[in-house]
Amino acid sequence: TGSNEQIPGCCSIDFTVAVVLPAGGSGERTGLSTPKQFCTFLSRPLISYTIQAFERVAWIENIVIVVAKDSLDLMVNIVQQFSHKKVKVVPGGSTRHRSIFNGLQAFQGRGEGSALKKPKVVIIHDAVRPFVEEDFLLKIAIAAKEQGASGAIRPLVSTVIATTSEGYLDHSLERAKYRASEMPQGFLYDIIYQAYVQCSEADFEFGTECLHLVLQYCGTNARLVEGPPTLWKVTYKRDLFAAESIIKETLSQTACVVTGVCEESTRLACALQKTLRAQDMHVDVISTSLRSSGTFISKDWNFIHVTVKSTCLTDLGELVKTFKESDHAVLYPVVLILVHLDVLEQSSTSERMAALGGIRDLATEAKRINILLYGILLNHIKDAEQWEEAVEHLSQITTALIKDRNPALTGQLLWV
């Protein structure tokens, strides 16, 4: 397809690929009452991040999500709320294998509603591994097409030991000969489907490895592909913390500074760009009227609006309106920071506060559409060294707001 050709090094795929995502786990290991695939960070459940990882891959045609019957409504609501495409939600069975088989049947016209088109290759993944990347999915799909089955492996993190029945060390395994079996795995659809048709009730009840079923029932030895560390599985509460931090870090790598055309604001914007870059943030400066914001708002998750003299809340209000129409902030909270440079030294703090007081109401309105709005006041300083310090402080506050993305601090006016 056209979109694949634009990705450097991406082979075009000439066969059809679909995904089955079993999401029925109980999440007992996180120590939380919510199953971990439904745990929320940055206002979005984990399962939605995993869906997004597949949805953005052009050559994946369908994503079948298998959930416990109790969670069907919840899952359908998540798909709607975050505008997921290519997704079909089906009810699961009492074990992991029964759930996967239910998912595969969505391509057989046996499920409720209309059947999906049967794919050449089906990828099976975990709902709680949200960081899988397109290039690895490609490797798994191609290996499955060629070999009939494929699976991700990783080196063992710990030494594996055999224990005696009394709880003593028996022997330890030679680490080099063994690997951890991870997800995703890929299969020719007909092979994995036949394996499930032929397997026993005991396999459905107690089995865990799809790779085993296709070996046992179809004689297919899976091709094993070493995967990157990003395949890790969200298992414990600490993993939810890690996932949130990774996503916050990813969202904080770039920012867009929007400035008017006047000299003072352009100069401040460029100084801010320089200090933010020194903190490894990629920053673009756009000199424009906010009224043409439709052309740039979909390109970033962090916007810094530099104003001088006028506090420009009308323009900022229009920007919020543009976001509302664009759906851009549906997937991640957008940070919007108003930086107001006061060049009129005679204006008092209270005058500036009053002029900018409206920021609180606008922040309340913006938060409803997942935009986190903050304000920062900055005095113009003539002394070059002090000015540099002020810009440095400004960039530290800016970075802090962008990295923390804390909804409780929106509508605040910070001062440099």
Place this chain on the structure above:
Amino acid sequence: TGSNEQIPGCCSIDFTVAVVLPAGGSGERTGLSTPKQFCTFLSRPLISYTIQAFERVAWIENIVIVVAKDSLDLMVNIVQQFSHKKVKVVPGGSTRHRSIFNGLQAFQGRGEGSALKKPKVVIIHDAVRPFVEEDFLLKIAIAAKEQGASGAIRPLVSTVIATTSEGYLDHSLERAKYRASEMPQGFLYDIIYQAYVQCSEADFEFGTECLHLVLQYCGTNARLVEGPPTLWKVTYKRDLFAAESIIKETLSQTACVVTGVCEESTRLACALQKTLRAQDMHVDVISTSLRSSGTFISKDWNFIHVTVKSTCLTDLGELVKTFKESDHAVLYPVVLILVHLDVLEQSSTSERMAALGGIRDLATEAKRINILLYGILLNHIKDAEQWEEAVEHLSQITTALIKDRNPALTGQLLWV
């Protein structure tokens, strides 16, 4: 000892225990240039958190830290900066086993300086597993005393598979028979020392499991003890994120509200206590003069000072001074929030701002001793419902400041 008897359910230990902590790893898996044991969060390197986990255990007599020769100065500085006790730093060898053996020799009078007293049991741990708890260390120490050797195990997270030399699935292991070998491990000192004296150059060069050495050279089958998930090892960058979040969460579980004796401030303090408790924070209210602060500052990591009418920066300054004398903030940053309730409705924003302007200077001074000082302004509202909303907003801002512990936002005056 006396301190052990105060811990409910804690057996007293009638033998001596020391710890060897190899900290020479290169940290290549984190993708960071700093070895992971020296990576810093909340202004403190990971290794210091791990040292702290042993230092606070009354029945552990000595902690020997083995570091690469290049890192000796760095490590000695860390021990000084964070006032660690019971610690001796020794240079490591070219492999993990050589480093551990060097650590054990610190009890033999062969190391530089004076030898430490030889312990009955030695616990070996990883520098990058900071969350090990006293009750588990006790299990390991007692099992080592009884059996000669003991080691932590955990269930396998992934299926372990054997691969063919061509990269195909050979077979998978029956998960129930195997365990992951983790740290800590415990040994009778004489047994592990003899194992190292007798083992071959090949063991020193290529071996990884101490449990194996004592089995092979001393015929000791280690007792395996199932450990809690908190034994996890900081391996990847995501684990550093997780460790930081866990520590921040732990620090955010309690707070101390300090208030004067006047009715308005006591009422606000109690209302704030109630809303913070609803967010699962344990909150104590202390009605006192800040001048007697020496008696309570060591009990918490978060202090909220409620004032009415007077902005009380003198008292706050004295509190900061008391912290400076107490060393309490050496291990973790302390959050100090000034909540100023304005009951004089006629006073303008600018008057309040001016009165509280000094908070920035005090915040700069406080930050030097690891105290993060923030201010929050609150107007008195007569309408009961609006007042409740304001208190709710106040508690959200308070929680955000405590949880994020962001040094870039200190000295700010937020408003409810």
